[in-house]
Amino acid sequence: MLKTKIAVLISGGGTNLQAIIDFAKSGGLKSGELALVVSDKAGAYGLTRAEKASIPTLVIAADKSLEITARKAKFEAELQSALEAAGIEMIVLAGFMRILSADFVSKWENRIINVHPSLIPSFCGEGFYGLKVHEAALAYGVKVTGATVHFVNEVPDGGSIIYQKAVEIKDGDTAETLQRRVMEEAEWKLLPAACEYVANLIMERKI
Numbered sequence: 390m391l392k393t394k395i396a397v398l399i400s401g402g403g404t405n406l407q408a409i410i411d412f413a414k415s416g417g418l419k420s421g422e423l424a425l426v427v428s429d430k431a432g433a434y435g436l437t438r439a440e441k442a443s444i445p446t447l448v449i450a451a452d453k454s455l456e457i458t459a460r461k462a463k464f465e466a467e468l469q470s471a472l473e474a475a476g477i478e479m480i481v482l483a484g485f486m487r488i489l490s491a492d493f494v495s496k497w498e499n500r501i502i503n504v505h506p507s508l509i510p511s512f513c514g515e516g517f518y519g520l521k522v523h524e525a526a527l528a529y530g531v532k533v534t535g536a537t538v539h540f541v542n543e544v545p546d547g548g549s550i551i552y553q554k555a556v557e558i559k560d561g562d563t564a565e566t567l568q569r570r571v572m573e574e575a576e577w578k579l580l581p582a583a584c585e586y587v588a589n590l591i592m593e594r595k596i
């Protein structure tokens with residue numbers, strides 16, 4: 390059977406992308422092939438990580454001359470064409486900081502997964518991304534946080550959960566130290582494993 394062609398969408402440093410690349414290099418991604426990395430930010434370090442791993446890259450920058458709805462529509466039309474041109478069957482959001490429209494997401498039902506740095510349904514949804522998620526967890530005073538990998542539907546961070554892992558919050562944590570621990574103990578393990586799990590379901594035509 391042919392491996393599932395995967396596109397990874399990023400906006401920044403790409404440590405989660407790196408975790409998937411390392412997992413693929415060590416033979417863990419048996420059912421998937423990393424076929425494209427797309428960034429909405431030129432110069433994102435994740436692009437360099439992809440280039441070093443010989444994965445084709447593409448930057449689609451938002452057209453700031455347009456108002457917000459038209460800007461999003463143009464961005465998603467360009468993304469859709471690039472994904473189709475590359476024969477992509479599955480999308481992984483790995484630190485991708487845009488919310489995709491319901492229209493786009495409906496075209497990719499059960500084909501998009503996302504990693505979020507909290508235990509959904511806590512500290513998630515619109516406005517909760519990156520360090521803000523950890524700041525909110527610390528401000529609330531929760532003693533346990535974690536990460537979640539889920540399917541993407543039209544509700545931000547609302548799709549069904551694939552994997553979740555709890556991470557302890559320690560006295561003296563800052564948003565930065567907590568972000569690092571959540572990445573190391575949860576995100577970098579869960580996301581590669583979920584890539585294989587979903588790529589396998591697609592390859593075997595189970596979803």
Ligand code: GAR
Binds near residue numbers: 402406505506576
């Ligand atoms: C990760 O912690 C990821 O879970 C989070 O941004 C970081 C990206 O880091 N994503 C979100 O908050 C999405 N709502 P990375 O670029 O090093 O992978």
